[in-house]
Amino acid sequence: MAYKSDIEIAREAKKRPIQEIGEKLGIGSDDLLPYGHDKAKVSQSFIDSVQGNDNGKLILVTAINPTPAGEGKTTTTVGLGDGLNRIGKKAAICIREASLGPCFGMKGGAAGGGYAQVVPMEEMNLHFTGDFHAITSAHNLLSAMIDNHIYWGNECEIDLRRVVWRRVLDMNDRALRDIVTSLGGVANGFPRQAGFDITVASEVMACLCLALNLKDLQKRLGDIIVAYRRDRSPVYARDIKADGAMTVLLKDAMQPNLVQTLENNPAFVHGGPFANIAHGCNSVTATTTALKLADYVVTEAGFGADLGAEKFMNIKCRKAGIAPSVVVCVATVRAMKMNGGVAKADLGTENVEAVRKGCPNLGRHIENLKSFGVPVVVAINHFVTDTDAEIEAVKDFVKEHGSEAILSQHWEFGSKGSEALARRVAEIADADAANFAPIYGDDMPLMQKIETIAKRIYRADEVLADKKIRTQLQEWEAQGYGNLPICMAKTQYSFTTDPNRRGAPTGHSVPVREVRLAAGAGFVVVICGEIMTMPGLPRVPSAEMIMLNDSGQIEGLF
Template identity: 55%
Template sequence: MTLQNDSKHYLSDIEIAQQAKLQPIVKIAEKIGLSANDLELYGKYKAKISLEMIDTLHKRPNGKLILVTSINPTPAGEGKSTVTVGLGDALNRLGKNVMLALREPSLGPTMGIKGGACGGGYAQVVPMEDINLHFTGDLHAITTANNALASFIDNHIQQGNLLQIDSRKIIWKRALDINDRALRNIVIGLGGKSNGIPREEHFDITAASEMMAIFCLAENLTDLKERIANIVVAYNMENKPVTVKDLGVEGALTLLLKDAIKPNIVQTLEYTPALIHGGPFANIAHGCNSLLATKTALKLADYVVTEAGFGADLGAEKFLDIKCQKGDISPNAVVIVATIRALKLHGGVSLNELNFESIEGLKAGYANLVKHVETIKAFGLPYVVALNRFSGDTGQEIETFAALCQEQNIPFSLTEVWEKGGAGGIELAEKLVSIIENPQIENNFHPLYASEQSIEEKLLAVVQKVYGGKNVELSALARKQIADIEKNEWSHFPVCIAKTQYSLSDDPKKLGRPENFTITIRELKPSVGAGFIVAYAGEMLTMPGLPKKPAALNMDIDDSGKIKGLF
């Protein structure tokens, strides 16, 4: 809940958003040099930018890119999206030509437990109800393309199976943009010969699908179609890969995404333009908004603020090792978001004790932040830590945090954008501008590993340099899959490790900064269309379940169409 600026009445995020006076999206677009002819309107307050307009931008220089990441998330809250939005508004207040580039929310966490992805308090993108619920239909289009491909595979087998697909080796899964544990492992094709071949089937949540990853890494329609054509869907009776190109349906699948691929433009509460496009999970997929939206924003604005999912061990690592390499982009600076509450939880303070001051808990949990700082430094990037202030933080805790940062020469800024909007992020914005525009501050950005290194070497590099672990243990299945990957000449791809977001290790219970641990890789999946190898660590699930009391229980709509209980 957030305190209204002029009274003692507390407002929820949705109440703040509903009271906001939005500007027509055409007017927002004018700030970045776009006309109404460059947009495809979805009502008054949201639109898509035409691909024709984007094609005219390639000769423009890029603006400066700021990546926002965080410590390992906790139930105490970190507010990474809130800081991202507030930072954009703060840069706007400084007179900078700025845009945001963010991910689209999935209905799974929206209806489940995590919440949306629009920020909070007075640092939000709006219309938040639309963005969190269906938006412009992009995720539905991705879901449809994903499941159309699954249908084409089963139909090919039913109609004679000219490609000799081994039905036991179909690796393409169906998808749904909702949490549904009952669909993790099912059987299809029952009911007789006319209903298909009986076989095991599995569902991913749409945000974890390769179709979503491809969507977010494609730079245009041609690239999208080529990536879809390269998807490996199964293996034949001779254990050779079968692709979408072999099925001949890459054109039809691309057709289903022809509108979705256009970036969506909306606004913040302070009228900063925001592109919200694509939404892969970072604990399973690569966790970044679409490359097309990011590169478009870099051509339209002098400063672009973007975020990567979860902590620096997941979203930021994948942003830097996968997205930046695929798109030939690099950040000019990084923001690492932390909260005193979350650090106390990492330091051993129980969830129900977080409202009480704990200097010792804060000091113990600070090690988690230090590891993420070391990760960003390992990439050669300048950074600032943003301490996202909560109302319960005590003066002594804030002073202790400042002293800890000073001892380790870690630059930080206290941010209050949740309560004050862009005004609460001015100091952070000024520090970032100073870093970015200072030629004496080095930016030696580089990936953690080279493409020619082996899969095992790449995994070990991430585990040791990012997670702070000691070793990687491969299951027998994973070793066999690596041999297949090498045989098929896919080992040059980067690795995308799917693991818990709550810990640096693959055990969600190991908070803080665990050491000398081993990451167990149980399985690897080549996402050839996306261009990376997914490595599943621990017990990571690609189809989440709903909690005992899902957020949907609090949601409602009245007779006038006003939404209630959406955060």
């Protein structure tokens, strides 16, 4: 049987005017700022007006460690949201915006798949409503103002050797990781070493995604540390008077974007920090607004539960004062087989033993998620090559771990295929069985927080950090930053820092290469192993296959 591609399905969508989608959540047309006919921003005045409403139930969708076999976390998020609406629940979806970097690199588009997608798919994967461009501009305005401040006398006495604010670009470009700026003589300033990160790793992105409102956003932007003086005292963005103009650039980007699923259900798509190098969650504004408008809100956290879900719990929930009622962990039979040692080319052949052998990765994630005090359901994202025996093997394994696995066929059938999952998730959410708590307290020393994540989530024996890093953490504690949570920058492919180690390894070490203080965002970034904050393009990037066809339609953007 021939299946249509994601983009073919998206093109056939019978979209409704965005005003009709807003009405489902009680958002009037006057409170929507349209970007064309099928997408709009929700006004800040409307968001302010609903703050007295009760919160709905928050459902987190996460996954096992990603494999080339595919997991379908966003697809499951969308399918579950559609399924909840199908069974008569008032539900909304909250996901992240797509970055141009992976879109033209290895990953491709990020709007779900099959018959569980958010549309308009092409616009969401490209420029959308311009949020990422605004974040890039605000970030680089700060960069320009730092160098300009130094050029015109350096009133803040910035030590040129200790400028810590890099530039950003929403593209995978390894050539920009380490650069030298201001070459060419006196008129161009003082030469110094610098570099670029990808926009989704920007602290400005994190500030926007964690800010409660524009006032809070400006405070966070002002709190950003851009450099240090010779006496090691910090220089903040507000010291060079950049926070006001940065907030102006982000005024519209701060407002959540409303779009729709293929089944015309409301979806907020806002913010997009990566989970391997940033905190991996959509904006607090979008999530908290959705909770005021819907009875159930389905959101996702990036990559596997060891990264995205851990940061969702320890950073986003802590900062926003929210808590999930239930967690859905997505797994596939194909991924279990790959974790069990089967090559990608052989995944279509039944291999129950390999499924069982690969299941410990799933088991580790279930145990970790339960440690936050939240009920866990496993969604088996169905592939047409899955056999009944393989599916039963996953269900049996999950049952042994005190949870339950439900087969979901949303990719093939839309909400009809996710109805069983939706009913069970709603039952658990309504039971109010969650007793959520982060796995470390605010008062724990920074190094101990890092070790807690490494040992309890990654199951490492130790954290390897040299004296320079440990001293830096102690200095930040002395400056009053010891209460901040930790944002681990680590490979998404493994519990370890080695992307090739699948399964559920133990007895490994977590080497810390660098630590960065994100004082505005409100966390400490811990860079582990070989992780890069500016990715590179693969040997054959997706960009080579993306083009316009004779009808002017986009091809290759899947």
